[in-house]
Every structure is written in C-alpha cells, then in structure tokens.
Amino acid sequence: MIIKESTALLLVTEGDDDHFVLSRHSTKDLQVIAGTGGREHVLRAATIARERNLKGVKFLVDRDIDDFCGANASADNVFVSDHHDVMMDLLLAGENVHYLVDIQLRRLTRRNEAAGSVPHAGNVVDAAFDLASHLAAARIVSRREAIHLDFQRFSFSALRSETFTVEAVAEVLVKRNQREDVASSFTDSCVQVRNEIESSKRSVVGDHDLFKALSRVLGVHDVSVQDKALVNGFMGAITCAVLSATSWFAAIERWCAANARRGFNCGVTS
Incomplete structure (x- = not known):
C-alpha cells in the first residue's frame, strides 16, 4: 500500500464496504481510502506509517476474533472496531x-x-x-x-x-x-x-x-x-445516527478536531 502526502487527513479502512459507508459521510477534510490485501496488510501499513511518523494518516480495522486468541491490533494510529468488525458495529448500533x-x-x-x-x-x-x-x-x-x-x-x-x-x-x-x-x-x-x-x-x-x-x-x-x-x-440504510453511535466514530472526530478539521458531515462528536 502506497500512502501519499495530502492536505486532508487520511483514514485507511480495511475493506471496500467500510470505505463505501464512511466515504458517503466524510468531508473534504477527511479522505477515506480502502486498504488492499486485507487486515494484515493494512496493519503492516499502519506500522510503516508509525515508523515514518506520518501524523496525518490513521487506520480503521476490524477487531476480528483477537480478544479470544490473545491478540491485539490496537496502536496509536489504529482505530479498532468495538465488535468483530466495523459493519457489525453499525448493525448492532x-x-x-x-x-x-x-x-x-x-x-x-x-x-x-x-x-x-x-x-x-x-x-x-x-x-x-x-x-x-x-x-x-x-x-x-x-x-x-x-x-x-x-x-x-x-x-x-x-x-x-x-x-x-x-x-x-x-x-x-x-x-x-x-x-x-x-x-x-x-x-x-x-x-x-x-x-x-x-x-x-x-x-x-x-x-x-x-x-x-x-x-x-x-x-x-x-x-x-x-x-x-x-x-x-x-x-x-446506514445513517449518521448509526455511525455516531460507535466509539471509533467519536475517536475519529476527536482526531480531526485536534487537527482543526471536521471528519464527517454528521455533527461534531465530543
């Protein structure tokens, strides 16, 4: 995965479905791009971004079954779904x-x-x-x-x-x-x-x-x-009300606000 410099903040999602849903609600300040190669490739890109100190890019990945297998994908530049995956967060919201x-x-x-x-x-x-x-x-x-x-x-x-x-x-x-x-x-x-x-x-x-x-x-x-x-x-059928019920939505908005940006057209979440 190649990460290019951008005036907008970059949010890399794990898959196409996540990208489809989030890009419909994102502002020009937040460019949502779909990762390639699946979860492991996206996490590897997150590691490279940390090593290169790229502050303007973060990643959104699925929790998967990590909690039951002794693994943890959390990192400073990685947002992790609350449940198995991002779409399940939205479904349960x-x-x-x-x-x-x-x-x-x-x-x-x-x-x-x-x-x-x-x-x-x-x-x-x-x-x-x-x-x-x-x-x-x-x-x-x-x-x-x-x-x-x-x-x-x-x-x-x-x-x-x-x-x-x-x-x-x-x-x-x-x-x-x-x-x-x-x-x-x-x-x-x-x-x-x-x-x-x-x-x-x-x-x-x-x-x-x-x-x-x-x-x-x-x-x-x-x-x-x-x-x-x-x-x-x-x-x-996913609306802003559903998106804003997830913890990662609030975290993304806080990250954007800290950089004087607004991430989504759904109101600022405190």
Whole structure:
C-alpha cells in the first residue's frame, strides 16, 4: 500500500464496504481510502506509517476474533472496531437489520392469510446469530489450535434445518477440508468454545457470516434471498445516527478536531 502526502487527513479502512459507508459521510477534510490485501496488510501499513511518523494518516480495522486468541491490533494510529468488525458495529448500533428482515418476511405475509404463521423478525435475527456463532466458534478453534481450515469451503446450505448445531458445522468443515484426522478433537473444542462465547456471541460474529446465516434462516421459512442482497440493503440504510453511535466514530472526530478539521458531515462528536 502506497500512502501519499495530502492536505486532508487520511483514514485507511480495511475493506471496500467500510470505505463505501464512511466515504458517503466524510468531508473534504477527511479522505477515506480502502486498504488492499486485507487486515494484515493494512496493519503492516499502519506500522510503516508509525515508523515514518506520518501524523496525518490513521487506520480503521476490524477487531476480528483477537480478544479470544490473545491478540491485539490496537496502536496509536489504529482505530479498532468495538465488535468483530466495523459493519457489525453499525448493525448492532441500530435496528436496520430487523427492518430488512421484516421486508423479506412481508413476502410471507402476502402469501399466508394467517399472520401468526409468519415468524417475528427478531426471532429470525436471533436464530441467525445462533447459527453464525457456531461458525465463529470454529474460527476461534482453528486459529487457537493452528489447524488452518479453509472457511471458504464452508456453506450454511450444507446444513439441514434440524442440524443447525455447532457439531454439524464442525463436521462440514472437517469433511470439506479433508481433515478427518482432527475431527473428534476439533468438534469437542468447538462445543467448548461455543459455550465460552455464548454471552458475547454478538461481539464475535462477523458480518459476512451473519448475513449468510440470515439468508439460510430465511430460507427455512421459504423466503429466498441472497446474503449479498441483504448486505447491500443494510449498507444503503446506514445513517449518521448509526455511525455516531460507535466509539471509533467519536475517536475519529476527536482526531480531526485536534487537527482543526471536521471528519464527517454528521455533527461534531465530543
């Protein structure tokens, strides 16, 4: 990543989604640019910026599962998401995801005369968090135990609705990665970690996993919608009120104010 001198302050985001959302609300005083190469490359760029004493650039990265794996991405020039990632911070700061699910469930309401047969949006969201938490537990175990599973090979579509369990998630991952040699110990560890994260599952679930889980849970209720459509609908509904509810938004505004700049067109956060 090449960082050029600029009269504006520079905020480097970890991904394209973060850039899309923040750049819509940033002022000319704050140039938001998307990092390349993923989280590790962005953190490496942050290290280089510190070594070169570049005061006009800072970085916004996802917390990921660091809290559960003994890691810490925090630094003087790095803002870190409150939950798993920036998009999850925004999702948990408002009710937009419930509204999106409600829109999808309206299709059921139109097909069914009995309103009681249509699930409540909150129940669908809760079920999706439960399902995505199973995969989050597997991610933590894979990282802690250096198993290095390829999670791109996993799909919630491989699970039957009656097997939305952490054991079933572990089984699919093991089979698709051809790692039967760790099947028993991996499953046991996943069950243990799933219990460990129960009280904080909304902080450990990633946005991509959650939207894919939402798509799968809606499918159980005969509502077919792709996770990408849910993501796009969610991002388009993010407002200043949602942004300003995050801790990193306030921190970015304080950094801008300290440099006689204004970061976002959302009012100055003290």
